[in-house]
Amino acid sequence: MLKFNNTSEIEPLEGILGQERAIEAMEKGLKIDNPAYNMYLAGDSGTGKTTYAMSALNKYAAKKGSHKDWCYVYNFENNREPLIIGLEKGLGKIFKKDIEKLIETLLDELRDAFESEDFEIGKNQLIEEYEIEKDALLKKIKKYAEEKGFKLKNSKVGMVFMPIEENKEDEEAEDDYADEEFYKVKRELENAAIQVVYKIRDLEDAAKEALLELEEEIAKYVIDPHIDGLIEKYNGYEKVKMYLNNMRDDILEYVYLFYMDEEELKDKYDREHFMKYKVNLFVDNGIDRENFKAPVIVEINPSPANLFGKAEYDYYNGNVKTDFTKLIPGAVHKANGGYLVLYVDQLLRYPLSWDMLKRAIQSRQISVDTQTSIKPENMPIDIKVILIGTNYMYNLLYNNDDDFSKYFKIFVDFDNEMDKNENNEDGIARFIAYQCEKNKLKHFTYDAVGEVIKFSTRLCGDKYKLSTQFNKIMEIIVEGDACAQIRNAEYVDKYDVQNAILERKKRLNRIENKxxxxxxxxxxxxxxxxxxxxxxxxxxxxxxxxxxxxxxxxxxxxxxxxxxxxxxxxxxxxxxxxxxxxxxxxxxxxxxxxxxxxxxxxxxxxxxxxxxxxxxxxxxxxxxxxxxxxxxxxxxxxxxxxxxxxxxxxxxxxxxxxxxxxxxxxxxxxxxxxxxxxxxxxxxxxxxxxxxxxxxxxxxxxxxxxxxxxxxxxxxxxxxxxxxxxxxxxxxxxxxxxxxxxxxxxxxxx
CATH class of the missing domain: 3.30.230.10 (Ribosomal Protein S5; domain 2)
Structure with a gap:
């Protein structure tokens, strides 16, 4: 090693030591933008593969900006198939707020518009015109009936015609009723009455249509400026524009719900109608507005639900119900546009997760398995998967799973030893310096570092090699610091390291002593x-x-x-x-x-x-x-x-x-x-x-x-x-x- 008194005098090690081959493979895999070039990191525990992987992934994630925000919205054309919309990172939350604000604004403005004096005047005018024309038809049929000697009466069964002369004696009346001309006239009046009824119905339909046209005209006057403003704001997103246009049509169709009072909206189906206008901000990559680096997601429990999302449910009288607002993303959704890190031993505990992951990599899309009647639209994915495991598990997958070699073409092999040379010995000294600074430990003297290097060599069982199992080296660093603290020393000396190794042996050698x-x-x-x-x-x-x-x-x-x-x-x-x-x-x-x-x-x-x-x-x-x-x-x-x-x-x-x-x-x-x-x-x-x-x-x-x-x-x-x-x-x-x-x-x- 280069000479120094203690590790506070040397530059701490940043990065990983003794893994040049693995670093080269990792860099190659991260640079290749191909869905088949996912990576498998193999090596013994403690060689630093996970720490290095996270460092390398975060470095590349800072340069990568293709990830998006993702929202699930209501499908007005097929309510069982919610639509997914991808937006520029940070825009998803804005879009969600824009839609919420739109509905709140329309509720207020439409209620005001339909309670306004102009609407009431127009509405009353239409009703009055309808009543006038209806009365004219009734007067006309009434007058015609009187000319024929009948008077018109309204009953539960409709219009009824009765003779005007009701004071004749019964016998004379029966003679009149028997008269053939009498029944002929009555049938004529009844037929005329039927025609009047149809005309009144036509007038009523026309009045309703005119009233709806009036409502639609007013509604459009209120709605269109807001919808058009959002369409212009999201002009680069065709799916958003289609969604907004479909929303406009739906609001116009159910505009009456917007100006009803809360008491009028007692029917739960009417209340749930407004759920259609919500936005499920499914994946929000705009949480940190100052740092838009690609996501790096580590999933330590890769169950199907944790990897591929799920839907929450509500229970009504024993029935299960869900909708697009209750869809929850999995790790694959969150990692879209970035990197997903999985531990092989945990992943293979869930065979279904492994199969679903391979299908997602192959098809480059993923949905949410809701196990219900709704079928959310698939999300297109651009993701690089990093598996971390042992060499044994790599060989097992390579030899027994035909798909593994198709989708994981980069093998990053971390060695458990490195050459014992001046550069690597200096690297261990700098590693100790880094850990002392990071964990607030006492710095090590030159001789203490030499003892740690000797311990590293012994781990390899080769005097020309050094171990890269830094977790075990770290144990000696921490325990050496504890020994120095016990004797209240300023620095960790070689005797502290030797004592730490001896104490470690004492903890473990019960069987040897027996x-x-x-x-x-x-x-x-x-x-x-x-x-x-x-x-x-x-x-x-x-x-x-x-x-x-x-x-x-x-x-x-x-x-x-x-x-x-x-x-x-x-x-x-x-x-x-x-x-x-x-x-x-x-x-x-x-x-x-x-x-x-x-x-x-x-x-x-x-x-x-x-x-x-x-x-x-x-x-x-x-x-x-x-x-x-x-x-x-x-x-x-x-x-x-x-x-x-x-x-x-x-x-x-x-x-x-x-x-x-x-x-x-x-x-x-x-x-x-x-x-x-x-x-x-x-x-x-x-x-x-x-x-x-x-x-x-x-x-x-x-x-x-x-x-x-x-x-x-x-x-x-x-x-x-x-x-x-x-x-x-x-x-x-x-x-x-x-x-x-x-x-x-x-x-x-x-």
Whole structure:
């Protein structure tokens, strides 16, 4: 690192460190404006992928301005299919207020207009003209009837004609009624009366029509200036103009509702009529008038309703009712014109959401699934979806979902490690400076930063790499600050960082302590001194959540004549995983090629991890198993002071294994408890040398000769270290033993 006294003297890190490949992929994906180029961000937890993604998205969102406000309005042509209107961002709220103000204004002005003196005069004039013409028709029929000797009477059944002379005696009247001429005249009058009734009805219809025309004329006089003003204001939006024209026609048709008193509007259907003139500001992107950046929406619970919206309901006597004003947007609607961030593990909890999302990306439109009789118009969408998940989930989707690769073409892979170089070490120092400034922590000294870098290297298990799991590094920063506060120091020093790491270990190593107690009490049989035939200390790594530690395991091998071959006892009782089974089978291949080229290989060999009650997997013990097997066959004892780890192939080459530092420290701890004598150590693959990131105590023990690390490339090297015998001698003894087994199995010996 560059020299500094403490991190307050250096520039804090802005951005992400050690993810150049991921940054390049992210930038490429954000620049491509294509609906198929959505992105999948993969990487381990804590690598900063979410933080970086949000930073990058907000940066691009500030440059992008294609997003809009969206409103749902009433469809006057089909009330079951509400219309959606897209407006320039910030204009949606204005449009909503304009329509509200329009209706309020029309309610006042139309009520005033229809209560005015001019309207009453015009209305009364029409009614008077109707009454005059009606009276003229009635007088005319009445006069005609009188001329014929009848008088006109109105009854519940209509016009009735009665003879004028009603004082004749009954007999004379009956003679008159019987007169044929009398009935002829009466029928004539009745027919004339029917014609008058029809004419009166025509007059009434004409009067109503004239009254409606008068109402419409006055209504237009009031309405048109306001509607025309809004049409001019929203001249660039054809859908708004169509909506306003349809609204004008609807208001004119139901204008009587606008001048009714509240008491007159008792019918709920009349009251709900005005709901048609509301605007549902569905998506408002004009909330922040000073910053019109594109939306960046993160949905942590992507249920179908949360992603694609829903409709609220009202209940009337057990019936469900909804309308366009009760439509609520989902995350996809809100992210329209911008970016939608989803976590894959949460998204796949809702298979329907995943299917609907793919359909939306494909069709580039989305609606609201109301599950009712209304069907809102689809919203056209322009959206980029960013999925955040693991590499495992990426492979799962890629291999099992044919649509995934069609719609998520940009893979952004965040690495969990970076090269250990001066630039990245400086970057960690600047990261610490940034976190100290941001979270009001004590700054770190140069040596304290060095301890954090060492911790980062250990997380990688590679002394030439640094970890990018900054969440774990952040834990040490926070806890180091706490340690410095306890001792009331001005800065966090290396001892605070070391103490924080030690305290973290104490919180997590309960199982390790229990196993140490078992070893100390003699319950676990491990020897770190002397020699044994067919017995070796193998090394394994145990994990308990986020904490891993190394532990020696005694491996024993017994051999005898027979044809069973190499028997993996763990496999026989279903306690061995497939990788370990493979490693044991490799032993047979190595034995056959190295020792049994002149005769058939026949033996019984039983391999066992002693005191193993939790199962075993992995191939890191393959080398140790072979060393114990060759010891059992050759009868040459193995040093119990030297443990071994390393995978191997059939050609006898030793291959790298994981958790090498934990394994070495685990055996060192065991040797320390039983007494260090300077002869103890560990055999590891040579290619694992770069993975040694050991504790200060173990490093010091190695430097002072109290503990030794042996690196080997082949089985033969390890055997000579463990036996202090040349491998040629071991080979001679093994061949001799195997040949004897074969002879015992030959037919002549049976």
């Amino acid at each position: 196993m140490d107690e078992s070893l100390e009490n003699g319950f676990t049989l491990i020897e770190t001194k002397g020699s044994r035939v067919g017995v070796i200390n193998g090394l394994s790594v145990l994990s308990t959540g986020e904490y891993s530690f190394g532990r020696p395991s005694r491996i024993t091998v017994t051999t005898s004549p027979g044809n069973k071959g190499i028997v993996n006892i763990e496999r026989e009782v279903n306690m061995s995983g497939p990788i370990h089974n493979k490693g044991v089978l490799i032993l047979g291949g190595y034995l056959a090629e190295t020792f049994a080229q002149d005769f058939p290989l026949s033996l019984n060999a039983n391999i066992c991890f002693e005191q193993n009650y939790g199962g075993v997997d992995g191939d890191s013990a393959t080398g140790a198993e072979l060393y114990a097997l060759l010891s059992s066959l050759s009868k040459i004892p193995l040093k119990q002071s030297i443990a071994a780890t390393g995978s191997m192939n059939q050609k006898g080459e030793i291959q790298v294994v994981g958790g090498i530092s934990e394994k070495i420290e685990g055996f060192y701890s065991t040797c320390k408890k039983q007494g260090l004598n300077g002869n103890q150590g560990v055999i590891i693959p040579k290619n694992n040398s770069r993975n040694l990131v050991l504790s200060d105590e173990v490093t010091e023990a190695i430097e002072t000769g109290k503990f030794t690390i042996y690196t080997v490339e082949r089985v033969e090297e390890a055997m000579e270290i463990l036996m202090d015998v040349k491998f040629d001698e071991v080979k001679r003894l093994v061949i001799e033993r195997l040949r004897g087994f074969n002879e015992l199995q030959s037919p002549s010996k049976k």
